[in-house]
């Protein structure tokens with residue numbers, strides 16, 4: 001029988017009753033005859049609370065100590081889940097990241113998994129045990145504890161599934177899968193049966209609260225079949241995230257993403273010389289800020305306007321950086337708009353069908369939504385709109401591509 005990896009997020013293990021309910025889900029997978037490895041997150045808001053605690057003590061906690069602190073959250077959940085399974089007469093054993101040799105690089109707070117030694121887990125499985133592994137944490141070759149970045153337990157689970165060549169990696173969460181859009185904006189949003197790794201990566205990058213991006217990258221690389229499903233509706237099969245198949249291209253648009261956390265920086269009156277855009281955006285990149293939609297308008301008299309978006313959280317730093325640089329290169333003025341949002345459509349069908357963008361723009365126009373700028377990739381089209389228009393924009397585009405209707 002094959003191995004199944006299950007991951008339970010913080011809301012799934014938020015209290016004793018929920019941990020017992022999770023144990024029942026693990027047990028039913030066992031009864032189906034699978035070897036089960038479980039990755040768990042910290043209980044409820046534990047990680048947030050630990051971060052708050054650290055900040056109360058030291059405004060700039062040392063990253064090593066921060067990881068030492070945050071890793072404790074997951075250690076609580078694994079022990080409790082093991083106890084819950086043992087109370088049901090199921091042999092279970094918990095492991096920290098270091099105990100299963102979850103080896104990472106040295107980047108505290110955003111460490112990348114380098115390698116897993118599956119021998120500890122294999123041994124536990126061979127002894128008929130359920131193995132429970134702390135999500136979100138690992139160890140450097142020098143034995144330091146690291147964490148993988150917020151939401152990183154998904155990545156732990158997928159890495160375990162890849163190492164163990166699991167049949168499936170089930171990500172149990174508080175929603176029943178990946179939806180065509182945010183159901184809080186469009187109540188008729190439909191759950192998707194299947195999407196491709198690439199679509200899921202785009203949706204994650206666009207802020208759709210699905211999976212930790214890195215987990216999808218690893219799943220794609222090692223071809224781990226991934227499933228997002230609900231802890232509270234275990235009978236439902238959720239959404240499968242799989243390799244792209246030719247029939248997926250029949251569907252033009254799989255989902256609409258809404259992203260509020262954007263801000264736009266306009267640099268006006270930039271001298272039109274080669275290398276200027278590189279200098280300006282290079283300075284922002286050096287500050288470790290991700291620039292997204294970039295636009296350059298040709299203004300009069302050898303002057304250009306350059307605008308681009310950054311995550312709203314990074315706006316202050318980006319603004320200061322750009323102001324400094326703008327002075328240096330002799331630009332006239334820097335303006336900021338933090339009431340901006342982004343609506344995007346994602347679908348592998350865009351690779352082979354034309355006219356998708358025009359339909360999106362028309363739908364927005366008919367809804368009276370002004371498009372401020374546009375960016376595209378092979379399987380995505382994003383439009384910046386005023387934040388006040390975002391929900392109307394999402395509804396219009398979702399309607400245009402008839403995403404609420406089940407596919408024939």
Ligand code: ASP
Nearest residue numbers: 041047136150151152153
């Ligand atoms: N506990 C960590 C967090 O809250 C990891 C996770 O939940 O995946 O970010």
Ligand code: MG
Nearest residue numbers: 009010041151
């Ligand atoms: Mg979490």
